Amino acid sequence: MRTIDDFTRPLEYLSPLDDPLGMIVREWAETYVIPNRRRFDEDWKDHRLIEPAFKRLMGELGLQRVLFPEDLGGWGLGRSNYAGTSSYRLFEEVARADSGMAVAFGVVFWPLVMICMEPHVNRELCEEFAPIFCSTPEPRFAANAMTEPQGGADIENMEIVKGSTIQTTAVLDGDEWVINGHKLWPTNSGGVCNLFGVVCTTNPGSEDPNDFAFIFVPADTPGVTQGPPYEKAGMAADKNGDIWFENVRVPKHYRAHGPGLDLMYFKEVITFGNLGSIAFVGGSMMNVYERLYQFVNQETYRGKPLKEHDAVAGVLADIAKDIEIIRIVGYQYARMIDRPDLYGPRWGEEMVAKGRAYKYWACDRAMEDVGKAMNLMSLYGADRDWDVEKHWRDLKIVQLWMGGKQLCQAEVARWFFECQTL
Ligand SMILES: Cc1cc2nc3c(=O)[nH]c(=O)nc-3n(C[C@H](O)[C@H](O)[C@H](O)COP(=O)(O)OP(=O)(O)OC[C@H]3O[C@@H](n4cnc5c(N)ncnc54)[C@H](O)[C@@H]3O)c2cc1C
Known part of the structure; x- marks a missing residue:
């Protein structure tokens, strides 16, 4: 049986941590999130159900510490040459279960990019703020x-x-x-x-x-x-x-x-925001694939599984093709972030513009594809038990944030066409 691991990852340049970390998060997602997420919508205010899942991931498994230097209790990701690819994997795995959890988890590191990333580590502030995140099993949020x-x-x-x-x-x-x-x-x-x-x-x-x-x-x-x-x-x-x-x-x-x-390195924060957004889209779409896979195998039309009909298979191919390319593009951007020696500084105008391009492209593809998936699923597309409508609502939010599509378009056109006034 095919799984989400059959979508391509760039194996030749992943860190040895990629798979072990990914599997830890997947096990967490399948234990603490996926069985409960149907009820998360009603928990938006109090987080009674959501909080224990955050506690396990961030506090007990310690993932809220990853960016800080090792000698301050962190995992040293900010000093590694795989912060981009490892973040991509982590964010994708969390978003497969719940992209709202993925953004909350990812944003813990977002402002910390300013002070924890080489070559601009602010050691004094790392020392000041590391205890908030590194000395407790409770979840802490930035x-x-x-x-x-x-x-x-x-x-x-x-x-x-x-x-x-x-x-x-x-x-x-x-x-x-x-x-x-x-x-x-x-x-x-x-x-x-x-x-x-x-x-x-x-x-x-x-x-x-x-x-x-x-x-x-x-x-x-x-x-x-x-x-x-x-x-x-x-x-x-x-x-x-x-x-x-x-x-x-x-x-x-x-x-x-x-x-x-401050302004210069803040552009790197934007770069990481775009990387995270692509990973959230990719992770959500992985789960849309899983749910759709189940649906088109179990539902039948005129005595055959839904997937065995030409018109349906064409739509399934379109969706799978986009998920495959979103993952490849996301990892490519992650790799560009990890190799400034080849691709230029993470805070450069080029990196920001290319991140905007990948982000808005991934959002557009996902919004169209999740709509197609819901069409195939008919009334089950809107049924909360099938989770696809959840991803549809969440994916729309990714498309709206960080300046929305219009800012992405403006920055992409500005860089590639050297617009002077936009
Ligand atoms: C779930 C979620 C999480 C968020 N997280 C954060 C966060 O962590 N930190 C944070 O600070 N904010 C956050 N935001 C806010 C989000 O980033 C903003 O809503 C977004 O940047 C758009 O800003 P705005 O809503 O003020 O719209 P405006 O900036 O007022 O824009 C209004 C409209 O004008 C368009 N527009 C803007 N500039 C141009 C232009 N140059 N040319 C043409 N059209 C343009 C926009 O695309 C939009 O359609 C979050 C929002 C959501 C929904």
């Missing part, structure tokens, strides 16, 4: 707070807008930053965050890259308020909400790197 009420896409559109629309301000007062602002939607907000990475400006309206500041704020700092989680179409395991920063004071050295460098 969040990357970019989006604001006036718009999220503009803040990510750094090449053109250059941070000029950011309204969250950071003012230096002696040895402390004083932060004021309002953020929306960060994954792992809605009350669960332990550590925020906050996108700020030191000079509102400025297009000077030196005025972009990325500052870490522990969630229990006075003046930080997290609102309740929003109720959204899917991804119940990811809590999103408002965060208000009112005269929040943090030490001066909580700024990730300083003028110019």
